[in-house]
Amino acid sequence: MEKATRPAVTLRAMSEADLEAAHALSRELNWPHRLEDWQFFLEFGQGVVAERDGAVVGTAMCWLFGEKAGTLGMVIVSPDAQGLGIGRKLMAAVMDILGNRTMMLHATEEGLSLYQSLGFVAVGEVFQHQGTAFSVPLPELLPDERVRPMGLRDMEIITDLDARATGMDRRRLIDTMDKSALGVMLTRDHEVAGFALFRKFGRGYVVGPTVAPDIGGAKALISHWLGANAGMFCRVDVTEASGLSPWLDELGLQRVGRVTRMIRGTPVPVDAEFHTFSLVTQALG
Template identity: 40%
Template sequence: MSSASTAVHIQYRSMLESDFPAAHGLSQAVHWRHRPEDWQLLHHLGSGFVAECDGDVIGTALWWSHGDDYASLGMVIVSPEAQGRGIGGELMNRLLEAIGERNTLLHATPAGQPLYEKLGFEVFGQVHQYQGTVAPRVPVAPPQGTRLRAAEAGDGAALAELASRAAGMVRTRVVNELLRTAEGVVIEDDNSNPVGFGILRSFGQGDIIGPVVAPDAEHARALLSHLAAKRTGSFVRIDMSDEHGLDSLLSELGLAHVDTPVAMVWGEAPQADPGIHQFAIASQAFF
C-alpha cells in the first residue's frame, strides 16, 4: 500500500481525556518519560490535536496560551511506524491555525528543528537540561535581608507577576495551577515582599524543579538548593535557561547536563524585565 493511499485513512481531531493512555504510549515509544498524570496537566493547561488511523492514535500536538500576545507548543509526537507521511506537518498546521497571530515559542529536538524552520521558526536561545540523583548538601542560606518560606495559597498574584516579568509574557494560569498542585518556596525581603520563588513537582521518573524566578544568581542558588534538598537521594530534573551561572551548584547536587534543546520563535521573542530572571523554566512544553 502506498503512503498516499494510507494517508487517506488518517483523521485529525481535538485531543480528549480519553486519549491520554494512547498519548502516554506514544511518548514512551519515543523515550520521553512523561507519566499519564503529566499528560493530564499538559492538556488541562492547554489544548491540542491527535492524528488517528483506523481507531489508533498515531500523533499528538498541544499548545498553550500565554495571554493575547504569546503561545507555546509542544508534545508534537508521531508514532515511529507512522513517520514520513507528513503527519507532524499537518499537526503543526492545525496548531498554528488555532494559535492565530500570537508570537509562538517552542523547544526543538534536532529531529524536529528542520520542520519548524520550514514553518518560519527561528532559534533565539537554548535550554540546558540537568538531571540525576540529588546528592546530600547543606542548602545555601538566602542573601542577607531575605528569608525563605513555603508558598501559600494567597501568593498566587504576586508570584504570577514575578514570573510574567521574568518570562516577558503572561504566566498567571501556569503559576496558579502549579501552586495548587505542587510544592513552592518563596524568598521574601524584610518587608515580607516576595522577590523570587521556585516550584517542585512530580514529573516523569521523579521530580522536576521549575520555574525558579529570582533577581540574581545568589537568590536563585538559595531557592534551588533548598528545593533540591527536599529530594535528597531521589531523581530530579531541572531545565535551566541560558547563562544561568549555577553550574557549580548543579554539579555539587549531582545533576548532570544531559541535553541542550534550542528555543525557537515564530514572530518576536518575549522581552523580560531585566530586574528579574527566570533561571529555570516550568516545562519545555509550556515554558
Template identity: 40%
Template sequence: MQKSVRLKSFELIAQDINSVDVSLLHALSTGVGWPHRFKDWEFLRRAGSGIAAVDGIGRVFGSAMWFPHGDDLATIGVVITSPRTQAQGTGRWLMQQVFEQCGERRLALNSTIAAHKLYVSLGFTAEATVYQHQGDVAAALPALPPLDGELSELPPDKIEGIFALDTFAFGTDRSRLITLLSEGASICVLRRDGAMVGYSMCREFGRGHVVGPVIASNDRDAIHLAAVHLKDLTGQFARVDTREKGPFAHFLQQSRLTISETVTTMSKGGPFLNRKANEPAVYGLAGHALS
C-alpha cells in the same frame, strides 16, 4: 486547513486531544522514550489545547499541543510523531493544525535536535539553548552562597501573590498556568526588605520531580530557591531545565543533576525571551512545553 493527511497506507485525522483516551497518548509518548505519566498527560490537557493524529480505527500516531499565555503568546509542545510516521510529513501537518488554532499569537517552543530543521522551515528562529539537568540528587548539596533575604513557604491559596513577579520575568501574564502548576506543588518565595524578589516551585513529573519555575534576579538567589527543594529530594530523581551556564548551572551539576539533553528555544512572530541583567528572570523552566 486540511483536517486529514494521507500517508502511504492509511489516513490520519485531526482529533481534539481532549477527546482521546489518555492511555493512547501515554502509549504514544512512551513509544518515543518520553517520561510522561498518565497524570502528566491529564495536567497538560487541562493547561492547554491541541490535536491528536488518529487513524480510522482509533489508533494515535501523533500529537501537538499549545498553551495560551494571555492573548498574545502561546507555547507549543508535546509534538510527537510515532516512528512509523516520522518521515511522512506528519509533524508538519500537526504544526499546521496548531498554527490555525493559535491564530495571530506569537509562538515559542523548545525544539529537539531531530525537529530543529522542521521548525526552521516553518519560520521559527533560534534564541537560546536549554540544558536539561537531571539525576538522583546528591546526599549532601554543595555549600550555598550567603542568603540575601528570607525564604518562606507560600500556601497554594496565596498563589496570586507571585503573579506580578512571574509576569515581569516571563514577559507575559501566565497566571492561569501558574495556578494550575501550584496544585500539589511546594512553593517557596524569597523576600528582601519585605519585597518578593523570587520564587520557585517543585512538583512531581515523569520519573521524579521537576524544580521549576524558578524566578530570580541573580545566580545566588536562584541557587537558594532551587536548593530549598533539592535538600528534601536527596537520593531521588529530580530535573531542572535552565538556559543558564554560570554559577546556577554549576550548582546543579555539583548536586549531581548532570546535563542529559539540550533543546533550542525558538520563536515565531516576534522575540520570546526578554532577559535583562539584574532583573527577575526565568532561571528554571516550568517545562519544555510550558516554558
C-alpha cells in the same frame, strides 16, 4: 495489479479519551511523561491528534498565555508513521490555534529543521539536568535574605513575578499547578524577590519554574528543594544563559540533554529585574 495505497491520516481535536494513546506514544519515544502529566497539560491547553486506521499516531499541543503569546510542544509522531508529513500537519493545526500570537517552543535535534522551515528562529538553549543529590551545601544568603514557605497570599505575587519574567500571562498555568505544587519564596529586606515551585513529574520531581533577580537568588531557591529532598530523583531544566548548568553538575544532577529555544514572531517584552532560571517543563517554558 492493484497499487497499494497508504491509509489516510486525519486530524482532530484531542480529548481526555485520547490521553492513554498519547501517553503510549511518548513512552514509545522513551519520554518520561506520566499519564498524569498529559492530563495536566490538557487541563489548561489544547491538543490535536493524528489518526490512521482508527489509531492515534501523532500528537501536538499548545497553550495560550494571554492575547500576545503562547507555547507549543508534545509534538510526537509514531516511528511507524514518520515520513508522511504528519508532523508538519500537526504543527500547522496548533499554529492555527495560536493565531497571530508570538509562538515559543523547545526543539529536539530531530525537529529542528521542521521548525526552521515553519519560520521559527533559534534564540538559545535549555539544558536538562536530572539525578539524585545526596549532599547539597547550604546556600550563601545575602544579609536580610531568606527562603520561606509559600503562603496562601503568595499566589498573586507568584503570578505577577512569573508574568514579569516571561512576558506572558500564565495565570491559568499557575492556578492549575497550585493543586499539586509546593512553593518557596525568596525575600530580601522582607520583600518578595523570587520563587520556586516543586512538584511530581515524569520519573520523579521537577524544580520549576524558578524566578529570581540573579543567579545567587536562584541557587538559594533551588538548593532548598534539592536539599529538602536529598536522595530523591529530581529534574531541573535551566536556560544556558542562567549559568546554573555547571553548578547542577557539581551537585550530582548531571546534564543529560539539550534542546533549542525557538521563537516565531516578535519577542514579548520582559522585566529586566527578574529572570526565569528553570522551566515548568520544556513544553510549557
